[in-house]
Amino acid sequence: METLKYLLIPLRGAALVLIVVFSLLLLLAAKGGLMGLPLALLVLSWFFKYGFALLDKVADGVNEPPVLSYEMVNPANESRPLGLLAIVSAFYFFTGMLQPLVGHEVVTVLRAIGLVLVPAIIMMQVMEGFFDSLNPISLLRIVVRVPDSYVLILALLAGAWWLATALVTWLPAAELPFSISIPFPDIVRLAILMYAWLASFAMIGGVLFVRRAELGFEPAHSPERAAEKAEREREREVDLLIDRIFAEWRGGAYGNAWRTIEKHLSSSARPGDELQTLFQRASQWPDQRLAHRLAQELIPQLLAARRTGDALKIARMQLKADVNFRPIKSEDTIKLIELARDGGDRQTARMLLAGFAERYEDDVARRVAGHLAQQLER
Structure with a gap:
């Protein structure tokens, strides 16, 4: 009708x-x-x-x-x-x-x-x-x-x-x-x-x-074409942003680079999607430090959105590049350890547990981590 x-x-x-x-x-x-x-x-x-x-x-x-x-x-x-x-x-x-x-x-x-x-x-x-x-x-x-x-x-x-x-x-x-x-x-x-x-x-x-x-007809002004045009425009903007961030990061202006990212995310209608896009681009750089920092921001959002598989995948990727990688918050690390354990990936769980007490000061989280370590030793 x-x-x-x-x-x-x-x-x-x-x-x-x-x-x-x-x-x-x-x-x-x-x-x-x-x-x-x-x-x-x-x-x-x-x-x-x-x-x-x-x-x-x-x-x-x-x-x-x-x-x-x-x-x-x-x-x-x-x-x-x-x-x-x-x-x-x-x-x-x-x-x-x-x-x-x-x-x-x-x-x-x-x-x-x-x-x-x-x-x-x-x-x-x-x-x-x-x-x-x-x-x-x-x-x-x-x-x-x-x-x-x-x-x-x-x-x-x-x-x-x-x-x-x-x-x-x-x-x-x-x-x-x-x-x-x-x-x-x-x-x-x-x-x-x-x-x-x-x-x-x-x-x-x-x-x-x-x-x-x-x-099988393609009109000139269909919603699909509008979405495709918007996506191309978004990719162009992301390319320009990445170029600017990369220039700042390569020049040693790490603070400026991160402030540029924060400003972009605060003005975006889809900050979660933008953050993931920036992480994917930064993960291709030889210098993985920015990718680690972006992953630390991205993992809590993925866990909160119940995208646990994606969060654990990113954690594995970062651990492969740097064994010292950890999320910022202890509760996020605990959650990743539990996910890896439940999925049978004991190696990732042990890597995340390594040095837990020295990294996090939360006594409750330390006790939970100790209990998990005991489970993984069995």
């Missing part, structure tokens, strides 16, 4: 203005007879091209209708309306040629199937291109991948066109208060039909965006 909101897009902004103006221009062209034919063809060409431009915007995750521009109406830039017309015309022509062979009923069924596949043809033109929209297998694949959304498209399109037809038939006759005699209902009828057409394209674009994962 999320796609229902796309039916309102043609009623907003530039799309609504276009519907009103083009309805008036088409009726003026109709009043002009043959002289008005060029205007009618021009307006219809622009309108159908605008439908695909609206579809592209919605499929790319933009919920505002586009403003008609030269790029949209340029024949060199937008040939899909002609492509769609060519496909429909060719299908109708060839099925008509089959009628003497298979009969009227079979041709009617084939044309009904073709009509049902029109939204899939439009979707395939957006995703892959004109020639792919000629492949029946590709069209059926769309229907199979999103059957519920496709049925919803057909139901809403049928409902929209039925309602438009009903309103067109129902409207009474009247005259516009203009010097040119143009019946007001005719403008409304055209506007309703134009809305139904644009709403159809907006609906198809909405399904492309909402079901992009199932259809």
